[in-house]
Amino acid sequence: MDASVRGRRVRTVLVAGGAGFVGSHLCDALIAEGASVICVDSFVTGRRANVAPLDNHPRFRLIEHDVSESLAIDEELDEIFNLACAASPPRYQAAPVHTMMTSVVGTANLLTLAEEHGAHFLQASTSEVYGDPEQHPQREDYRGNVNCTGPRACYDEGKRAAEALCFDFLRLGRVDARVARIFNTYGPRMQPDDGRIISTFIYQALGGRPLTVYGDGEQTRSFCFVSDLVEGLLRLMRVEPNPGAPVNLGNPGEFTVNELARLVRDGTGSPSSVVYLPLPEDDPLRRRPDIGRARDVLGWEPVVPLTEGLDLTIDWFRVSARANGDKRRR
Ligand code: NAD
Numbered sequence: 001m002d003a004s005v006r007g008r009r010v011r012t013v014l015v016a017g018g019a020g021f022v023g024s025h026l027c028d029a030l031i032a033e034g035a036s037v038i039c040v041d042s043f044v045t046g047r048r049a050n051v052a053p054l055d056n057h058p059r060f061r062l063i064e065h066d067v068s069e070s071l072a073i074d075e076e077l078d079e080i081f082n083l084a085c086a087a088s089p090p091r092y093q094a095a096p097v098h099t100m101m102t103s104v105v106g107t108a109n110l111l112t113l114a115e116e117h118g119a120h121f122l123q124a125s126t127s128e129v130y131g132d133p134e135q136h137p138q139r140e141d142y143r144g145n146v147n148c149t150g151p152r153a154c155y156d157e158g159k160r161a162a163e164a165l166c167f168d169f170l171r172l173g174r175v176d177a178r179v180a181r182i183f184n185t186y187g188p189r190m191q192p193d194d195g196r197i198i199s200t201f202i203y204q205a206l207g208g209r210p211l212t213v214y215g216d217g218e219q220t221r222s223f224c225f226v227s228d229l230v231e232g233l234l235r236l237m238r239v240e241p242n243p244g245a246p247v248n249l250g251n252p253g254e255f256t257v258n259e260l261a262r263l264v265r266d267g268t269g270s271p272s273s274v275v276y277l278p279l280p281e282d283d284p285l286r287r288r289p290d291i292g293r294a295r296d297v298l299g300w301e302p303v304v305p306l307t308e309g310l311d312l313t314i315d316w317f318r319v320s321a322r323a324n325g326d327k328r329r330r
């Protein structure tokens with residue numbers, strides 16, 4: 001891989017989980033700004049197609065590897081983003097022990113790699129560290145309400161342990177670690193069958209099937225478009241001094257699941273009905289980020305409203321469904 005552009009040494013950045021939904025957009029943004037990118041992914045939920053546009057790029061390299069196994073990298077690394085971990089509840093619950101090991105052992109491995117390289121480190125944590133929150137909106141100093149023995153614990157507690165590791169490496173002066181607490185994010189490249197609400201609703205609406213609302217649909221989430229999130233991740237990685245504390249990244253607009261169903265039906269023009277199904281165990285009732293810290297420390301806030309982001313995502317789902325249909329017909 002060419003690690004310099006016109007004689008100037010450029011940043012070399014490792015993105016773990018770089019073939020996933022968010023990770024692939026982050027790889028695109030890093031390549032666009034001139035970095036050399038090493039994408040490490042085991043393809044447990046990610047897809048080669050997500051990074052196919054970068055396939056032959058001279059500053060892009062893809063390594064198939066499971067981060068719960070240690071790894072060595074020859075190039076000198078400047079930054080490591082750790083996004084490796086399935087994010088969709090049905091997906092991370094399908095292999096719960098592996099999910100936990102990915103967050104705990106995987107983060108420890110990547111922090112060790114960062115220490116070896118003197119690289120800055122950013123951990124993709126989650127609003128799930130707040131569990132089913134009793135504080136609303138959620139601020140970073142809220143310690144959360146997580147059921148440590150429930151079906152979501154493999155994800156929530158894994159991410160909490162990963163945060164603890166980051167702050168220990170930071171306190172010990174071993175790694176310049178930063179932690180983003182990401183709230184529900186959506187956009188192109190979500191997999192239609194990954195079980196997350198926006199991808200599921202769009203897929204169902206475009207297919208004219210009923211939208212599956214869990215519970216009474218009055219639970220809320222706050223949805224951030226992926227380009228806004230990527231901008232927040234880049235700013236958090238580079239801001240000086242290190243905030244030394246987690247930073248919420250999300251869109252404070254709060255919507256019920258019923259409202260989202262209506263927006264997706266309007267946006268797709270679909271005649272789909274809605275069916276009500278049982279609420280999954282430990283499903284959080286309300287979620288909305290307080291982004292005061294991100295505004296103060298990063299000068300960041302989301303700029304893409306939900307209706308606009310939904311239109312972009314619906315367009316992408318339409319185009320990719322057509323392309324897949326064409327491939328099947330060939
Ligand atoms: P995703 O499932 O699309 O991407 C995760 C990527 O990590 C996939 O490419 C997957 O193959 C890879 N991966 C998983 N386990 C791995 C392992 N052991 N070794 C190597 N690669 C592995 O999910 P996403 O939505 O892109 O989320 C990216 C990150 O952001 C995750 O860490 C997730 O926890 C965090 N996050 C996302 C959201 C969201 O709404 N998208 C919200 C909160 C946090």
Ligand code: UDP
Pocket residue numbers: 088089184195196197198200201212213214215219221257279280283284
């Ligand atoms: N949800 C739903 N129908 C679906 C998928 C999800 O009603 O087909 C609900 C789910 O119960 C939750 C919300 O939508 O209350 C967000 O779910 P998602 O899995 O996208 O994210 P998370 O629960 O991790 O925030």
